[in-house]
Amino acid sequence: MWNKPATDTQVTHLQRLWLYILCTLVLLFLVMPTLLVIPMSFSDSRYLSFPPESWSLRWYRAYFSSAEWLQATAVSFKVAFLTMILATTTGTLASYGLHTTRARLGKYMMVLLTMPMIIPVILLAVGIFLTFAPVGLNSTIGGLVLAHTVLAIPLVMITVTAGLKNFDINQEMVARSMGASRPWAFLTVTLPQIRNSVLSGALLAFIISLDEVVIALLIAGGDKATLTRRMFLALRDEIDPTIAAISTLLIVFSIVMLALSQFLQSKK
């Protein structure tokens, strides 16, 4: 088997054994460190060792009995949920409008709306802090939601626009020519067919908000601190194994999300 050619240029599997080994190592590099956190979180000791000398749920108990961590978690999920709603609605509306319009302004609008993706986050964070200061939006849920929504809009728009490109807009025209109003035609003909793109856009918006650190670090103080902000500050000072437990919960959560998005994409 090893002496069979693997490529069109007759390189055998044996000759490119190094490639297989290298790629396996790179994949391990990508996946292993994160997965190592899971067994670590069940350790009984304050000090890191692998495999842990004795097992316990100590750090999970520490997390679930800490009012501070639980409050931060509640803030994070509340913000992520609201961001998802706001970013998905505004982003989908904008994608639909800009996809169907023939106005020349549409192209520039698309570029403007995807700007938050290429501007360094630290700069967005400083700018948002500056804008929120006079109107008192720093350290509020509303402020965080607005800031995260701006970050998520480009990704929602890219996902939804990709979905719209696969959809034949003439179907909507037919509905309108038969008397449906435009909003009604959009809701009953177009939206059901781009549903999966809209849902994966929403999923992305949720994850982006949940994982966001830099903006939260600058604008979310006091009792409105997000989970990631608290984790960042805790990591800067010392390695608290509670973070291993929180990380494991977050890893499980992202595996579920990833599976969900793969499922949505396979149905497209």
Added chain:
Amino acid sequence: MTATEHTEPLNKQALKRQARTQQRNELSLSLPAFILVGSLVLVPIGWLFWLSIYGADGFTAENYIRLLHPSYKKTLITTFELAFLVTGLCILLGYPLAYLASQLKPRMASLVLLCVLFPFWTSLLVRTYAWLVLLQRRGLINTWLMDMGLIDAPLKLAHNFTGTTIGMVHIMLPFFVLPLYASMKTVDLSLLKAAANLGASPVKAFWQIYVPLTLSGLGAGVILVFVLSLGFYVTPALLGGGRVMMWAMQIERSMAVYADWGAASALGVVLLVMTLGILWAFARLTGAMSSVEGK
């Protein structure tokens, strides 16, 4: 005859008016998103730009002149060093991976892609934490190496440039592999067969046929990783342990520690100009390349 002369332009105008109303309605759908992005991104950045050139006594270049100070220069050099190193390592590790993945059977390929996507979907902070666990003084790698008797004293892997580089490569690799993989999937492999048929050695066929065909994907990956690295904050702040001063950290520090808006905004404007400049140059370059290819 006269009737048509009259009705035609009239109709035309009515249709035009209707089309314009429709266009305006469609454009207005993007208004909510535009108000959000405009008020939270475009206006604040304009404001930062203003703060960087307008001080207490009128227009000033003082904030920018201050950036020539050696400490800022050192930050700039560190930032570029790290961005170049991370990009280089991403090419070395990511190109072979994308190459192999693009040739695997669908089932294997999707497994590989899942491994690439998994870190992409896991929280940045969780991954940085994982590296801290592995790399720090009493971390797993040092414990293992000492238990095996390979080293006597713990290696300095975290809280320095080495740790930051390792962590950053881990974060950036998916950004590099995904666009490259997409472009490699479109390469027509029969071109390589033709090259071999015409007497090219596998190595020559790879470098002269395959690599040039994947340049656009490679370029996209390189630019993405480089630009993201330039403005990166979280991983250097944690894995660098305060010893690796990046441009983004300098911005945060001037703002949060010194409340020096002049310095923070000038630093920010410089970062933005560098980022947009690189992206613009890349867009021009690929535009020029595709027009040459087109001819």
